[in-house]
Amino acid sequence: MKKIIFVLVACLALISCGQKEQGITLRFATWDSGDALKIQQDIAEEFMKENPSIKIQVEAYGSGFDQKLVASFGAKNAPDVMYMWDFPTYSSQLENLDSYIKESTEVDLNDYYGGLLNYVKVDNNTYGVPSGFTTHVVFYNKDMFDAAGVKYPSKNWTWDELTEKAAKLSNPNDRVYGIGLLGKPDPYDFEQFLWSNATSYISPDGKTLKGYLNSNESVEVFREMRKLVDNKSGILVGGKQQQSGSDIFKASKIAMYENGIWPLNGYKKAGINVGVAILPSFNGNSPKSVMSVSAISMWKGSENKEEAWKFIEFYNSEKAAKLRVADLPVRKSLVKSFGIEENVELKPFYEMLSLADSTPSFLLNSNWKEVQRNLSPAIEEAMLGLRDPQIIMDEVVEKSERLLKE
Amino acid sequence: MDISLDIKKRKRKKISIFKIKRDTLVPYLFIMPWILGFFFFTLGPLLFSLVISFFDWPIIGNPTFIGLANYKEMFFEDPQFWKSLGITAKFAGIFVPLNISVALILALLLNNNVKGSGIFKTLFYMPSVISGVALAMIWGWVYSDEYGILNYFLSTIGIQGPNWLGDPNWATFAMVFASVWGQGTMMLIFLAGLKNIPKELYEAADIDGANVVSKFMYITLPMLSPTILFNVITSIIGAFQQLSLALLLTGGGPVGSTYFYAMYVYDNAFKYFKMGYSAANAWFMFLIILSLTLLVFKSSSMWVFYESEATIKKKKG
């Protein structure tokens, strides 16, 4: 008996201890980690200096971002402001920002690169303010190129040239290779190679995969990639998880690696003499890159919408952009004033941005997630060279046609 | 010997020790904390998830009632369901025996009063102290086809190691070995069980001239059987709930060869936002584990030996 009473009293005591805090606290969720996270915290500090009555609570969800966010939406207890990328999925939970933008003197949609705005709009309503982006480029190790006597990638280099260079840069006995390729690429990212060969996963109207995913052009891409591995000019690397291509690049074990801007500073810190080139083209087609866009959004159910918008405006400002050294500025005016275009390392990113005009598949068909379930292992299989890509892709097309319709 | 008479005598003896009337309440008082906890933290969520399994709930949106549709889809329309089930069963089939054997062997070795056993014990237990991201990182390196130490060692003895994480045929084994590496907990439990076996039994056997094998078969194993039961059950449960290592190390690959059932459940909830479907998956997994456990438990009366129920015999004999 005593024990039960004790337990109940303890519970009550604990419950009553949860008092609510005074003042307005804005919850801000981010997926950044390490150095990038510090930047977010710095931005929060700056904002709080200018707005002493508002406290910013930075919530770093790291790699558990989606899971955390989903749980919090489900429990109707979401952060006020958050990073956002998957607008089609989450837009029903986000505040429509058009009215705020119209009245705002700080945020001008015309100042943004057009391609980026496509990502943050659903049914022509704006649900987020773009805050960062990256396109993909090829990083290369200048020292390794020099040592092997290989010329740096030229302005409009082709995939054939890449294959040649990779072969010359490889030395399998020392486990040194010309290029690192993702063994399990994110289908979202990988589509850029298909675009670079004038095809895509899905038809522009989003209705069929046949003739696109399993087209000759698409299969050619996979075969070219696989050729590099088979010739021992390239190796498959792990990507984001373990044995990341970036780590191997930092160890000077691969001379080339395709990625977004994220690892650039890391490479430099590791002492690599890194060069940046745009993606190579296939068969004379214009190279296209995927765009990874992050934006800041507001929760529809926030109780502090005014303050949340203030923070969004601040995040969009020049001050914040200056702090965000790990990202590329998304506003044309800032790109000009920061002199980015003269920066040899950052210029290729903007070049790829100006060439980008493709729409990623997940925006073309609402059931894309289901299709990706089949596509992801298929791409992996093709990269591992377990079967011929034509057979693999034909299979995926067959399995997935019905999923597109539902 | 009349068995039923035996049982009756035992029951009478037990009843006379604990007076009935007052003491029917006492055991319930002891287990009250668990009962309370069960209602607050388990039953509610459980019922909720059972109910939601009859709905379609994309989390970001409202639930709609769809009856048994989730279950129908699971069994008849989703090949991945069966694939993942098979992969998990295969994993469990290799992992459980191996895990138990390794833990038991290590415990037996350490039970020998070797000098520095404390250090060895810590060494063998260390792996289970690491978890999550760091664990996956370590094994990602060990198993790396190009730069990993495992293939490096194999190459020094002339074997060409497989691409552990890149070859669908080997990935399951890679997962098994990495999981067995963390068996420290099981080894400790075995050790505790071994220490609990009265030395007198071994001494008596020595006097009778028993050798190592018979001592193991007729003293160690039976006396250890409650512990073995515990470890088998928890091992099976662990195998079926294998998620975080797979999530971080193999991501379910290569080509879905390590797409365990728990990951399938997890993805359905958090990647595809089909909470109702995921709940149905989870309940099915629960039923499987439950049945397996019941089976093992039922069989335990045949091979598990409880000292406490033997004292009466001892006294008689």
Add this chain to the structure above:
Amino acid sequence: MFKKNLKKTCVYIILIFFSLLFLAPFFWLLTTSVKGPEEVFLFPPKWIPTTWHFENFMKAWNLQPFNLFLKNSLIVVVLSTIGQVFSSSLVAFGFARFEFRGRNFLFMIVLATMMIPWDVTMIPLYMQFNFLGWINTLKPLIVPSYFGSAFFIFLLRQFLMGIPKDLDEAAKIDGANAFQIYWKIYLPLMKPALVLISVFNILGTWNDYLGPLIFLNDQRKYTLSLGLSQFKGMNGVDTTSMMAITTLICLPPLIMFFLAQKHIIDGVSSTGLKG
């Protein structure tokens, strides 16, 4: 005598072989923590770094407020372990020592709860705690420990059932009630098993990632394991820092374990009855 020595040597050899097996990945963990980024992926693998970068530890520790994380982890670990020791042993005693109606049925349910996948209960639990206002506090991580855990209850119950009942008889004759028997006789007897579950609980809560991830929002409430995951964002891993922090996080439990395992050896050989 020769036979005995041979046996001992064999045992040693096997032990050392296994130790190397178990140790190797750890060794990499340790040495990678002090490597510079250019040495992490050398082939053939570099076992000993050329330059030791001990500053990796300080650097990694300062990248995030790990002192705060440490404090939070300690609070959770200590409070929840105390809770588990008492509640689980109470419940296990109830199941092991009494015959009562529904005993087996209830125990089956206890076992069954061990099999419930985290996914099933996670979101409803979150909503429940949210309703209580416990989200973003350490309470969801601590309070459930005061209600026993199926795993520990099971373990302790098995352990208790291996102890002969003669002790109960003796105590009853002396006029002790059930609780006194539990408190005065069995609790001390269960010490090795209690040490065991304390060790397990400490480790489990120390390394717990999913719980803190779901229930904590404010970074200042984070525990160590959650803080560690900060090195793995959506785009890449900071290998050396992650390894450095992992090494540091592993040390306290290991030391604690090494000290505690002596208690598991002592005092278990007898069950209180001689002859």
